[in-house]
Amino acid sequence: MLAKQAAPKRAHGAANRVRIVGGRYRSRLLAFPDGTGLRPTPDRVRETLFNWLGQDLAGWRCVDLFAGSGALGFEAASRGAARVLMIERDANAVAALEKNRGALGAAVDIVRADALAWLGGNRETFDLAFVDPPFDSDMAALALAGLAPHIASGGYVYVEQGAETAVPPGFVVHRSGRAGRSHFALLMKE
Template sequence: MANKVRIIGGTWRSRLLHFDDAPGLRPTPARVRETLFNWLQYDVAGSRCLDLFAGSGALGFEAASRDAQEVVQVESDAKACKNLRANAAVLGGGKNRIIEGEVERFLAGRPEPFDLVFLDPPFAKNLTLKTCLLLEQNGWLAAHALIYVETEVGLELEGLPDNWQLLKHKTAGEVAYRLFARTPALE
């Protein structure tokens, strides 16, 4: 069954993203995306964005629609990647680069610092903290990067890098979402 998510702002406002059902796929709800991009209203344009566990692509395409310079979307599911590529082609998303592969393997590669990271791993898979640490330890974050983390309600994020400061947090239904700011680690 094909599903749809509407882009809520920017150049592609009101355009639909089409995607197929997949295990664990739950696009970020519109009201959560609206809140998130209100938080980020001055930070998206011109930024390099990394969308990990991209799924439907809602967060990455929303950033591209709002003038991000580049959006790299990493997703392991082949069908989801096919849908991401199809949506990018329909939208003219030349700034979206789709990478099919495991996030952990991607983060073990040659780092490119990103200004803005969207991290929305499958729930109940124990991937959040490990991914946050890989982002910091492997050099994927620009000096003052912003990191959006979406988890199931009740998941404690203990052990995050010391140089990440929680800026905002909210819950909506079963979803908890947080925005962190990175400061360069002291050497």
């Protein structure tokens, strides 16, 4: 008997595409490669997140630590963030991010690096960090453990993973939700 294969990720009937839900690039499709644990944040979850944050991120400094498809980082850029930095270690994903950046004309920076190693050597401060690592990995907890010095006072961290978020010291849960197997939370730095 043949094993059932998972259905390809789709947006508007196209495999391995995700749609930007708001801002300047609204309705544009982003292509991304297949990858183990790569599950872009669904449209309705991104819509909820940016409703929580407010639609206008003008002046915000954002980092997407496990960029993958780039859906979260490109959403932030679409909504006017002053700086968006995407960190991704997979070469195919980085190539797709660069192609999407060019197609959109988005002013985002893309760094090919391991997110945890990059975080350990970084000295920048951000208003918003996206922590959406490969699904069912333990990388969210590892990233959260070292993230506090990189988030401005009153800044936010969005976490998406297969389990509820253990809130690290110095943060409080601002909002949280669940969609299917995904648990997501918006943490605020005290």
